[in-house]
Amino acid sequence: MAMGSLKRPGPGFLPFILACILIVLSLALIASQWKKGSGKTPFWPGRTWLRPLLGTVAFALYAFLIDLIGFLPTTFIFLVLWMWLIESIAWRQIAAVSIGVTVVLYLIFGYFLEVPLPGGVFS
Amino acid sequence: MGEIFDIFQGLANGFQIAFSLTNITFALIGAILGTMVGILPGLGPSATISLLLPLSFKIGSPVTSIIMMAGIFYGAMYGGSTTSILVNIPGEAASVVTCIDGYQMALKGRAGPALGMAAIGSFVAGTIGVLGLTFVAPPLAEFALKFGPPEYFSLTLLGLVMATLLGGDSIIKGLIMIILGLLLGSIGLDPISGAIRFTWGFHMLQEGIDFVTLAMGMFGIGEIFYNLEKVLKAELVTRKISHLWPSLKDWMECRWAIVRGSLIGFLIGILPGGGAVISSLVSYAVEKRVSKNPDEFGKGAIQGVAGPESANNAAASASFIPLLTLGIPGNAAIAMIFAALLIQGVTPGPFLITEKPDVFWGVVASMYIGNIMLLILNLPMVGLWVQLLRVPYSILAPVIVLFCCVGVFSVRNSVFDIWVMGVFGVIGYIFRKVGLEPGPLILAFVLGPILERSIRQALLMSAGSPAIFFTRPISGTLMIGLMLFIAFQVFRNVRKQRQREKA
Numbered sequence: 001m002a003m004g005s006l007k008r009p010g011p012g013f014l015p016f017i018l019a020c021i022l023i024v025l026s027l028a029l030i031a032s033q034w035k036k037g038s039g040k041t042p043f044w045p046g047r048t049w050l051r052p053l054l055g056t057v058a059f060a061l062y063a064f065l066i067d068l069i070g071f072l073p074t075t076f077i078f079l080v081l082w083m084w085l086i087e088s089i090a091w092r093q094i095a096a097v098s099i100g101v102t103v104v105l106y107l108i109f110g111y112f113l114e115v116p117l118p119g120g121v122f123s
Numbered sequence: 124m125g126e127i128f129d130i131f132q133g134l135a136n137g138f139q140i141a142f143s144l145t146n147i148t149f150a151l152i153g154a155i156l157g158t159m160v161g162i163l164p165g166l167g168p169s170a171t172i173s174l175l176l177p178l179s180f181k182i183g184s185p186v187t188s189i190i191m192m193a194g195i196f197y198g199a200m201y202g203g204s205t206t207s208i209l210v211n212i213p214g215e216a217a218s219v220v221t222c223i224d225g226y227q228m229a230l231k232g233r234a235g236p237a238l239g240m241a242a243i244g245s246f247v248a249g250t251i252g253v254l255g256l257t258f259v260a261p262p263l264a265e266f267a268l269k270f271g272p273p274e275y276f277s278l279t280l281l282g283l284v285m286a287t288l289l290g291g292d293s294i295i296k297g298l299i300m301i302i303l304g305l306l307l308g309s310i311g312l313d314p315i316s317g318a319i320r321f322t323w324g325f326h327m328l329q330e331g332i333d334f335v336t337l338a339m340g341m342f343g344i345g346e347i348f349y350n351l352e353k354v355l356k357a358e359l360v361t362r363k364i365s366h367l368w369p370s371l372k373d374w375m376e377c378r379w380a381i382v383r384g385s386l387i388g389f390l391i392g393i394l395p396g397g398g399a400v401i402s403s404l405v406s407y408a409v410e411k412r413v414s415k416n417p418d419e420f421g422k423g424a425i426q427g428v429a430g431p432e433s434a435n436n437a438a439a440s441a442s443f444i445p446l447l448t449l450g451i452p453g454n455a456a457i458a459m460i461f462a463a464l465l466i467q468g469v470t471p472g473p474f475l476i477t478e479k480p481d482v483f484w485g486v487v488a489s490m491y492i493g494n495i496m497l498l499i500l501n502l503p504m505v506g507l508w509v510q511l512l513r514v515p516y517s518i519l520a521p522v523i524v525l526f527c528c529v530g531v532f533s534v535r536n537s538v539f540d541i542w543v544m545g546v547f548g549v550i551g552y553i554f555r556k557v558g559l560e561p562g563p564l565i566l567a568f569v570l571g572p573i574l575e576r577s578i579r580q581a582l583l584m585s586a587g588s589p590a591i592f593f594t595r596p597i598s599g600t601l602m603i604g605l606m607l608f609i610a611f612q613v614f615r616n617v618r619k620q621r622q623r624e625k626a
Contacts, residue, residue: 011313011320014575015306022302029295043556051351055524056549059344062528063541071529079521086351087517097518105525113181115533 054086071110071117075102130261133476137484141492146190149182150489153191154496157198160215162206162511165350166523167215168199169562172459173338174523176466177530185467186485192460193486194493197249197439200399201497204241204432205508208234217399217435220407224420224427231423235366236373240425241432242501243369244377248385248433249494252440255389256447257487260476264448267473272580273591277601279574282395282451284605287563288612296559304567305574307332333540334462336531337568340544341561342455343527345551347520364506369425377429380410384433391434392441398454399435399442406434440490446471447483451570455562458569 058081065074079098083089089097109115140146160171172192179188199215206214208225221241228237270278287297310321311331319329369377384406391402410430411420420427445451450472452458464471469482476483501508531544551561585591593599 011316011318013579015309015320018302018305018309022299022306025295025299025302029299032295048352052348052552055348055351055520056545058521059524059528059545059548062524063538063545066528066532066541067538075525078525082521082524083517086520087515089515089517101522101525105529109529109533113178113533115529116536117529117532118538 070119133484137488140485141488149191153194154198157195158202161199161202164212169456170342176335179463185469190489200436220431227423236369239367244381244429244433245436246498248437251385252437253490264473272577273598276577277598281605285396300563301567304564305571308568308571340547341551344548348552349555380426380430381433384430385437388434388437389441392438395453399438402434402438403431406430
């Protein structure tokens with residue numbers, strides 16, 4: 001990637017300058033944090049890491065499954081999993097919300113907006 | 124005189140466009156969605172507009188989609204106060220200070236007047252803001268026609284720096300976000316030479332990172348993951364809301380607060396990097412200073428609700444000015460609207476008003492209508508919206524995630540984009556965790572191409588001499604303004620640190 005010069009700035013011109021500034025800023029940030037001294041509070045106090053992690057896993061599962069088994073079942077499974085694992089909601093409510101939301105999403109995107117939602121093995 | 128006449132003619136045309144059935148429907152949808160996300164904590168206007176970006180591909184006309192998105196943006200300013208007053212949690216960031224006195228009023232059984240005054244103040248200020256937009260934007264755009272690459276570079280730089288310095292608490296962190304945003308924006312084809320940068324062999328990256336994917340990841344998914352850490356629970360202080368119409372005494376106490384808030388909001392909203400959040404903070408400070416009994420603040424002073432709520436609405440309308448006249452978005456939510464315009468093939472800038480008058484005047488006229496809709500939605504119907512606070516976040520969160528997934532998929536029908544969005548979501552979560560605000564990053568990502576093109580064109584113009592940014596009068600003035608601004612901020616920070624060391 002050519003840097004160019006001030007006279008003829010090339011494609012690498014701005015990224016190079018930006019990278020230099022970024023290095024300086026990062027050093028400044030490290031220095032300022034270091035001066036402050038390390039705080040004793042942990043990054044994830046208690047078990048606060050658990051729910052975001054479960055959310056990430058559920059998300060990845062969704063992206064993975066939607067290609068395999070299609071939009072409708074994946075969406076339903078995702079909703080049930082999320083509300084069951086991450087939140088503790090009554091089963092009846094989980095079922096109602098999962099079915100309702102899946103249908104509404106399908107109607108909005110699949111039907112009205114005509115998005116070719118993945119059909120998976122069922123298509 | 125001719126110019127004033129042009130403005131009225133444009134506005135009349137705009138009303139014709141805005142009153143078409145489609146546009147008025149979408150304005151209403153925008154107002155309703157805006158009020159909704161304003162009320163719901165944990166979901167802000169930026170996230171919502173990013174959620175709807177894929178939709179703007181499907182809405183054929185640029186006017187219609189921008190009318191809706193604008194409605195979401197200023198509608199959220201109305202809704203935000205409701206949650207602040209009734210639950211003591213800000214419904215969205217610009218209503219943080221409303222919690223202080225609004226909640227105290229609710230505790231004293233004066234939730235009604237607080238909600239009423241917030242809605243009326245919002246309406247007055249919103250309308251003043253749109254009036255300002257109507258009369259300030261056309262001459263400003265004409266002035267901006269004189270801008271060349273050096274002026275654009277200086278202005279963009281000023282906007283970016285002001286956005287960081289005004290927004291967050293740490294200047295270094297803000298600047299880091301800006302640099303990261305600019306670097307992310309440089310992935311893909313170089314706008315001038317066509318060389319390929321930072322794709323590491325992924326051909327999917329040649330077109331650059333898609334704004335929709337980035338915005339939905341950072342704002343939609345990132346925010347959800349972050350909110351998962353804590354349990355958001357909305358507990359209403361009161362179910363009974365009566366006397367929405369404020370008493371004569373309240374009126375007398377608030378009229379100047381509303382006027383001052385409107386002016387403060389408008390002026391801060393125009394500034395690149397300024398916006399609703401900052402203006403509400405400034406307004407609160409001003410109200411406390413001019414009040415005859417400042418001790419009342421924090422204990423339920425109605426001016427502490429009226430002022431900031433007016434300011435954030437005026438600022439929301441005013442922040443359309445730099446977008447529609449200069450093509451430079453001043454904050455994250457406006458950056459999303461900027462992206463939506465680009466998706467529709469409309470490049471905002473000084474030529475917009477003359478070349479696409481339908482878009483400009485249609486959107487402006489719709490904002491007058493939208494404010495009236497919002498007044499009705501938020502004053503007599505506020506009780507209905509309060510029910511929304513009963514929908515638990517535990518149900519809302521997975522639904523928002525799904526909306527993001529399907530939305531991002533629909534742009535290019537690609538599951539790959541869902542993965543990319545997820546990665547940005549995790550990054551956005553970690554950023555929030557370590558106190559890095561993603562707002563400046565999004566702004567820088569959008570402004571990156573403008574910044575790069577203008578600096579390189581300017582240097583070509585001047586044969587490599589950076590003096591060009593200082594010797595041209597407009598650019599020079601902007602640069603001096605930038606330096607004064609930085610000097611002032613550094614001075615203030617040093618003084619603050621000294622005081623802290625003494626203490």
